[in-house]
Amino acid sequence: MDGDWERPANVVLGHEGAAIVEAVGPDVPRDSSREGDLVVLAWTAPCGNCAACRRIEPWLCTEPRGSGHRLRAGDVRLRRVDGTPIGAYSGIGTFGERQVVAHEAAIPIDPGTPPELAALIGCAVTTGFGAVVNTARVRAGESVVVIGAGGVGLSAVMAARFADAGVIAAIDRSELRPSEVDTIGDLTEDGADHVIEAIGLTETVEQAIELVRPGGTVTLVGMTPQGQRASFDVYRLVEDGKQIRGSNCGSATPEVDFRRIAALYAEGRLPLDLLITERIALDGVPMALDAMRAGDGARRVVVY
Incomplete structure (x- = not known):
């Protein structure tokens, strides 16, 4: 806009x-x-x-x-x-x-x-739901951190509950203080299995990479302005085996996912x-x- x-x-x-x-x-x-x-x-x-x-x-x-x-x-x-x-x-x-x-x-x-x-x-619901279910493919018991508490972020939280994730934490941009990051670490031992970035800021993209555990997956959902670049320690990313994935529109097929989400709402599950x-x-x-x-x-x- x-x-x-x-x-x-x-x-x-x-x-x-x-x-x-x-x-x-x-x-x-x-x-x-x-x-x-x-x-x-x-x-x-x-x-x-x-x-x-x-x-x-x-x-x-x-x-x-x-x-x-x-x-x-x-x-x-x-x-x-x-x-x-x-x-x-x-x-x-x-x-x-x-x-x-x-x-x-x-x-x-x-x-x-x-x-x-x-x-x-x-858009919002399918983007957040699909990021968790289609792109990240969160499994039961896995820990999920969602950065961003808008429509997309909250939809991702609902999807994590639907997927029967273990620990689920949602944090907004204003809450990304060192104390909050430490709390996430305490909740998830060595970092989250999945971090869903749903704001679209370079600073929160970089923070997401810090919050995920070794071997875990960062799923980028939020859209930054065109041309912006994030930076991270490439050596540490490779050493820790972390993965970064982009999720456009929740990796969704509209005629399948729209109906699925509407059905889950009707069943009281979303x-x-x-x-x-x-x-x-x-x-x-x-x-x-x-x-x-x-x-x-x-x-x-x-x-x-």
């Missing part, structure tokens, strides 16, 4: 959302979404044809639907009064009350899911209700963005 990642101008923002399908185009496959369906909108809807998709790694798709903030054919459906085209961020632009999206980006889920929770499944602190109208977005810049960890959901 502040230019940390380069994006074109004239774009409706918003990459996390859910909606009710109002109409379906004539070329949409019959096994896709239908009118009246509750759908989660996927900002990473894969193309199905690139090398990553052929490897069954759709989260690494190089030509996702909505690439360039346009529809599959490269067109847009919104324009200013002077005719200037307006894109939809990642092809879904969820700050718009209505959008036209590629059918691959509209994933039907259990209609009993509250829409505001379904919206979070579109308390997603705890993530929402406030529901706001569209005109409350500027206030919410200012609060985010100030480090307010509250999770606000726009309800139309």
